[in-house]
Amino acid sequence: METRELRYFVAVAEELHFGRAAQRLGIAQPPLSRAIRQLERRLGVTLFERSSRAVTLTDAGEVLLREGRAALDAVAAADRRTRRAATGRPGLVLVTKAGASSELLAKLLDAYATEPDAVAVDVQLCGPAEQERLLRDGRADVALLHRPYDSAVGFDTEDLRTEGQVVLLPAGHPLTTRPHVRLAEVTALPDLPLPRWPDPDGGYPDGPGPPVRDNAQLLQLIALGRTVAVLPESVRVHLHEGLAAVPVLDAPEVTTMIAWPPHSRSRALAALVRTATRL
Amino acid sequence: METRELRYFVAVAEELHFGRAAQRLGIAQPPLSRAIRQLERRLGVTLFERSSRAVTLTDAGEVLLREGRAALDAVAAADRRTRRAATGRPGLVLVTKAGASSELLAKLLDAYATEPDAVAVDVQLCGPAEQERLLRDGRADVALLHRPYDSAVGFDTEDLRTEGQVVLLPAGHPLTTRPHVRLAEVTALPDLPLPRWPDPDGGYPDGPGPPVRDNAQLLQLIALGRTVAVLPESVRVHLHEGLAAVPVLDAPEVTTMIAWPPHSRSRALAALVRTATRL
DNA sequence: GCCGGTGATACCCGACAGGTATCAGCTCCG
DNA sequence: CGGAGCTGATACCTGTCGGGTATCACCGGC
Incomplete structure (x- = not known):
């Protein structure tokens, strides 16, 4: 064939x-x-x-x-x-969802840069569900994935961090006064429909919520009072005017993983993974 | 390309x-x-x-x-x-190393056969290090692998059982009187060189030990006093005249895993894996 | 019953995969 | 030191096959 x-x-x-x-x-x-x-x-x-x-x-x-x-x-x-191997310039392409795990990524890149044999790391941002494809077809060498949202099927992974989730709300929303909420309370807010994420093929499903492509768009739409989202608590570093975060007690924990194609043999990748697990 | x-x-x-x-x-x-x-x-x-x-x-x-x-x-x-999908006959091909985990496999096949929607399972035996290839190029659907001998890189797996290892010796060998031995004592027996297993390409490395292709050959050669081997303790069910087993204290534990290609979508495979994890 | 749109068929042409014959460079050896 | 013998590269021919245009056969709907 x-x-x-x-x-x-x-x-x-x-x-x-x-x-x-x-x-x-x-x-x-x-x-x-x-x-x-x-x-x-x-x-x-x-x-x-x-x-x-x-x-x-x-x-x-x-x-x-x-x-x-x-x-x-x-x-x-x-x-x-x-x-890529023929260019002689070793280098890694790391892909992650736009806006996710940014401080963890920054720490990782800083720590890796101090390694003796560090190579250049290109960071590629993409929407959710695109990462696996990029890793599989060679456009990327390594990714930061988030269990349980991403499946790491077919890749080697190391867990980096586990965290709870918070709901991001427009500042001033009634729920922002609460110390914590439950999932059921935020998935069905009548005036704040959940956003729509693109399918793997790039199209958007039907529904009432606004379509979004990445976390930056999402935060802006939340601040505008158009939608609401449950996200890992590390998004708090992106909080600014117009946004408030409330812990969600019964949301699943999110584990950030570093993932790479299973048969990789690159020293640079191995060093990056080692650095990541030591953070 | x-x-x-x-x-x-x-x-x-x-x-x-x-x-x-x-x-x-x-x-x-x-x-x-x-x-x-x-x-x-x-x-x-x-x-x-x-x-x-x-x-x-x-x-x-x-x-x-x-x-x-x-x-x-x-x-x-x-x-x-x-x-295979076009033949209409659903069926699974399970591959395992000849002679390894045979009772576990028997139990698995028996248990699976009682499932309501069980399909035929062809069992394919092969030498070590061939299983991954068979799984990767579609000749097999599911395999029993043994950590740390086999790498499960690139597959989905579930652990089934962990066991210690024993050294198999010819009956009457001086070490058979011992309650247990250490790895160093059996890897360098002067009169019993370790067997040689085939490379992935089918050739045999040079060395003093006899070449073997599977566990059945291996047991026979041990009984003949030509070699010695450290194997998971479940091989005891194959003990017969001429063979003796002695626990090896510091040998790594062996975990039997069931492994399958990560993007498999077959109901039959899912049922088999479920059965396996419930054993 | 005709029209629009579907995939299949017929036929032609050019590109390219594969063959044979041969060349050119390198080692080894007498 | 020069030829024998092996290596991969080149030249050139041929047949196959991938791709194009024109057209057919089938079906559903207005």
């Missing part, structure tokens, strides 16, 4: 439409139809049920979509990491 | 010889040279240092060898799992 075939298949499986998939791939529709047919013939497996009005995935197609994405990510990672 | 190019690169990187690599791939040498050159040109990276007498990997080449193998395994897994 060639990666070209896999790319074609994934495009069709995602679009469920040969024409649009071909457009996305920058080729014409007939060669795409033929390539998929040939893939099916070589695998001996029907991947799509086609009628002239609709295309749907078979069960085997679902499997190939999941496995094929993983395989394409692995190929992309091989490409990127090889290119 | 196409999988064909990756296969070619890995072949050359493993052989470090264009002619032999071409032979292994079933093509002529010139197209292989050209394909590698083209790969280098497209990546903008030198992968090999060539002289007319020797071919060596550059640092970037080392990276691509490691990452490329992982990517090829992922592609192979996509292929195999898709084919």
Whole structure:
């Protein structure tokens, strides 16, 4: 199976439409139809049920979509990491959710910079749920993840810190006078709908809350009295005018982890992880 | 990057010889040279240092060898799992080291068979160090691994059991009268050299001990007075004429784990893991 | 029943993977 | 010190196949 075939298949499986998939791939529709047919013939497996009005995935197609994405990510990672290794400039790309764990990250970068054989660390910020992809396809070398929000499935990890959660409210909201609250009290505030985060594919689910892309946007929207959020208590360092934090007793504890691809063999990465666990 | 190019690169990187690599791939040498050159040109990276007498990997080449193998395994897994999914016969392939944890495995299979929605479980036995490969490239769905001998890097795992280790000796050996021994006493027995296990590539390292492929062979060789081995104490169920076991006080504890590829989504696998953790 | 839109088919062309023949550089050895 | 023998690189040819355009066959809906 060639990666070209896999790319074609994934495009069709995602679009469920040969024409649009071909457009996305920058080729014409007939060669795409033929390539998929040939893939099916070589695998001996029907991947799509086609009628002239609709295309749907078979069960085997679902499997190939999941496995094929993983395989394409692995190929992309091989490409990127090889290119990076060839530049001669060692360096690490660390990815974290924008606005999360910023003081922990600052401490980590400071501590690592004093190491004798430290290399440059590029910090890449992204929205939630993008980190795993970046790590998997080689755009990043290491990430800060937050259990239970992120799954660390398929990566090596070390736990760095565990903390409780607080609810962030607009200053002056009635609940801000309370010493603490319960989860049920804040998930259903009638005038403060929960924000909507993007799906892995970049779209937003429907709902009443405002769409947000990162924590900075989120804090601003809370200060504007448009929404509310439950976040690890370390966000307190970002508190400013217009925001108040109240501990949530029964919210799950959040563990910040450092995560990296399991077969990494870089000395620089090992040193960074060692530094992180010693903080 | 196409999988064909990756296969070619890995072949050359493993052989470090264009002619032999071409032979292994079933093509002529010139197209292989050209394909590698083209790969280098497209990546903008030198992968090999060539002289007319020797071919060596550059640092970037080392990276691509490691990452490329992982990517090829992922592609192979996509292929195999898709084919399997299409047969309609659900079923799991469980792989374990021949002769290891056999009673635990028997109990697991028995317990799982009584589950309401149990599927067929094929048991595949292999030598040590092959299991990870089988799991990674889709030939197996789930494995029993033994920490610290096996690394579970890149897989999801659940610990099943932890046990101490014993040394297996030929009956009548002087040490068999002892209530327990220390590791140092058995690793350097002059008349009983340690056995040699195959490398991941199937070859055997040099040394005085007999080569072995699995535990059954090993037990036989021990009974014949040719070698000695330190194994988890559950091997006692295989004791028979000619064999004796003595606890080793300072040998590391061995944990049997059940392991599976991290993005598995099969209900059957989930049920098997659940059964295993309840044993 | 016609129209719009879907994927499949037919056919052509150019790119490129693979083959053979050969060259060029390096070691080793007589 | 020069040739033999091995290495990978180059030159050149050929057939396959990926991609394009034109068109068909099918289906649903107004």
